[in-house]
Amino acid sequence: MEGLRRLGSGISALDRETDRLRAWLTGADDGLWSRSTRCTEWDVHDVVAHLASGELYNQHCLRNEIESLRSWGDWGDDDEAYNVLHVALRRPLTHHQVLDEWIERHTDVHAQWRAMAPDAQLSTSYGPYAVGLQCWHIASEYATHSDDMGVPVPAEDRAERLAWRFAFSCFAVEERRVPVSLDVHDGTGTISVSDETAQLTLTAEQFVAAVSQRLPLESVTSDPHIQLLVKKLKVLL
Template sequence: MDADILRGLDPFAILDAEAARLDAYFDGLTGPDWDHPSRAEGWSVRDVLAHLAGEELYNHACLNDDLDGLAALLAEQGIGGVDGFNEWCVRERRDIPVETVLEEWRRKSGETRRRMRALGADATLPTLAGPYPVGLQTFHYCSEYATHADDVNVPVRPGEEPGRTAWRSRVGLFALDERDAPVRAEEIAGGFRVELDGRAAELSSADFVDATTGRLAPDHTLDPDLRAALVVLA
């Protein structure tokens, strides 16, 4: 895999910025705001927060080199697969006061970010995919945070949007290469040209980000096979 596309980006600073954006937004929500539907199918805003809090269980298992312990816990709970884990994390927090869930996410996310930064980008940590560079894992967390921020309509200042879309596009290109996706993607003026088996399309940078995270609008005209092949960060 070619990580040169990410050269010059600081994953730890990006993750801190995305966490701060989410935190500020969640902190300002009240009552019915939490029940609004999100862009993540079937999840409310509250459910997205519960997911973010719950997935720290995996992040900490990686940091603690205790993936076997996590697997044992999930087996004990009868939980299988990534989707099962995600739904379990949300379900387990539905009867907990949202303020408690928010504090859980703040504390655990803060610990993850501090420990990842302390390890450094060139260190490795155990993951379900095997030993993996800390810096690259942090970029995956950056994409996760940014995607879910968009899912719940966290505002982004106009001056920040171009840079945010730019780093997300680069992470998308990296993920396509890492996953050995059959799609060829190249940057062009104003966006990206994508090609698969002789079928090609041009996407804006924002649509390219949405495509790689599985968030492209249902009514977008992109070829279905291209759409499916571009999803590498969902």
């Protein structure tokens, strides 16, 4: 399996992101929980509610019971509708209730994933998928949402964190068969992205942000062809 050969399992990266976020949330006061985030219309409470509902989904994948999630409400096949529904369901809860749910669910899920072989197959809404790669997807989601909320990352952790996020972002673009070419410039911290009409060189930070749908188009170009190229990279979250 190419992804696992390139990346290995993402469980260690997921553990680090989870531990950092959990420590930050455990010490959060009401003001922090109500603080706005980079996610439109979501405060910190809402983002954690979203993460809790994501772990609910992961629990159902482990049990091969994805369809039973319909008991929470019908969202068709629309992931965004699922997110909106589950955030709304958790808005009446206290901050600590949302935190407790997220902790309980992620503790259960991540322990099971940790005990599985990296190439063990999970049932997902997109079909069978290797648990080691799913760990990368969730680690990436946790990292992005931690940044959305403003969770501090110690200086000594930043280089390693960026390295794995960059490597996984490259893999994610290739996995989705996005019609672009990627040319990593080793030793420079940059990557060139091109298609049949445009070419752009991004820093590793910009590339990760673009793939995670967090790079403002106007921050890199006003050229409509290059903006369309950047939009093609939006494959995560």
